[in-house]
Amino acid sequence: MTDELLDITTAAHALGVPIATLRWWRHTGIGPHSFKIGRHAKYRRIDIDAWLEQQLRNSRDGDGTAGTGNGAT
16 A cells, blocks of 8 residues: 555546546545645545445445445545
8 A cells, every 4th residue: 555646537547436426426525535735636545445445344244335435525
Protein backbone atom coordinates (compact mmCIF):
# COMPACT_ATOMS: atom_id res chain seq x y z
CA MET A 1 0.00 0.00 0.00
CA THR A 2 1.08 3.54 -0.61
CA ASP A 3 0.08 7.13 0.09
CA GLU A 4 -0.11 7.78 -3.66
CA LEU A 5 -2.64 10.52 -4.48
CA LEU A 6 -5.11 9.82 -7.26
CA ASP A 7 -7.32 12.23 -9.16
CA ILE A 8 -10.97 11.35 -9.71
CA THR A 9 -10.34 9.83 -13.14
CA THR A 10 -7.61 7.51 -11.89
CA ALA A 11 -9.59 6.62 -8.75
CA ALA A 12 -12.68 5.77 -10.82
CA HIS A 13 -10.55 3.58 -13.08
CA ALA A 14 -8.99 1.83 -10.06
CA LEU A 15 -12.48 1.11 -8.69
CA GLY A 16 -13.88 0.09 -12.06
CA VAL A 17 -16.72 2.60 -11.93
CA PRO A 18 -17.63 5.60 -14.10
CA ILE A 19 -16.39 9.01 -12.97
CA ALA A 20 -20.02 10.09 -12.54
CA THR A 21 -20.55 7.28 -10.02
CA LEU A 22 -17.55 8.37 -7.99
CA ARG A 23 -18.81 11.96 -8.07
CA TRP A 24 -22.24 10.77 -6.86
CA TRP A 25 -20.62 8.76 -4.07
CA ARG A 26 -18.74 11.89 -2.96
CA HIS A 27 -21.95 13.93 -3.04
CA THR A 28 -23.93 11.39 -1.03
CA GLY A 29 -21.14 10.46 1.40
CA ILE A 30 -20.66 6.92 0.10
CA GLY A 31 -17.44 5.48 -1.21
CA PRO A 32 -13.79 5.82 -0.30
CA HIS A 33 -12.57 8.80 1.71
CA SER A 34 -11.65 11.78 -0.43
CA PHE A 35 -10.53 15.32 0.14
CA LYS A 36 -9.89 18.44 -1.88
CA ILE A 37 -6.69 20.18 -2.79
CA GLY A 38 -7.92 23.48 -4.09
CA ARG A 39 -10.81 22.63 -6.41
CA HIS A 40 -9.61 19.10 -7.12
CA ALA A 41 -10.92 15.96 -5.41
CA LYS A 42 -8.13 13.58 -4.43
CA TYR A 43 -8.09 10.01 -3.18
CA ARG A 44 -5.29 8.23 -1.40
CA ARG A 45 -4.58 4.78 -2.81
CA ILE A 46 -4.55 3.41 0.75
CA ASP A 47 -8.10 4.72 1.34
CA ILE A 48 -9.35 3.12 -1.87
CA ASP A 49 -7.75 -0.19 -0.92
CA ALA A 50 -9.24 -0.02 2.60
CA TRP A 51 -12.70 0.80 1.22
CA LEU A 52 -12.54 -2.10 -1.22
CA GLU A 53 -11.53 -4.45 1.61
CA GLN A 54 -14.52 -3.23 3.65
CA GLN A 55 -16.83 -3.88 0.71
CA LEU A 56 -15.45 -7.41 0.43
CA ARG A 57 -15.99 -8.04 4.16
CA ASN A 58 -19.53 -6.63 3.96
CA SER A 59 -20.41 -8.84 1.00
CA ARG A 60 -18.99 -11.92 2.74
CA ASP A 61 -20.92 -11.13 5.92
CA GLY A 62 -24.09 -10.68 3.91
CA ASP A 63 -25.08 -7.67 6.00
CA GLY A 64 -26.47 -5.74 3.05
CA THR A 65 -24.23 -2.71 3.54
CA ALA A 66 -22.02 -3.21 0.50
CA GLY A 67 -21.76 0.13 -1.27
CA THR A 68 -21.65 2.19 1.90
CA GLY A 69 -18.36 3.33 3.21
CA ASN A 70 -16.22 5.86 4.94
CA GLY A 71 -17.92 8.83 3.32
CA ALA A 72 -16.42 11.88 1.71
CA THR A 73 -15.35 15.13 3.18
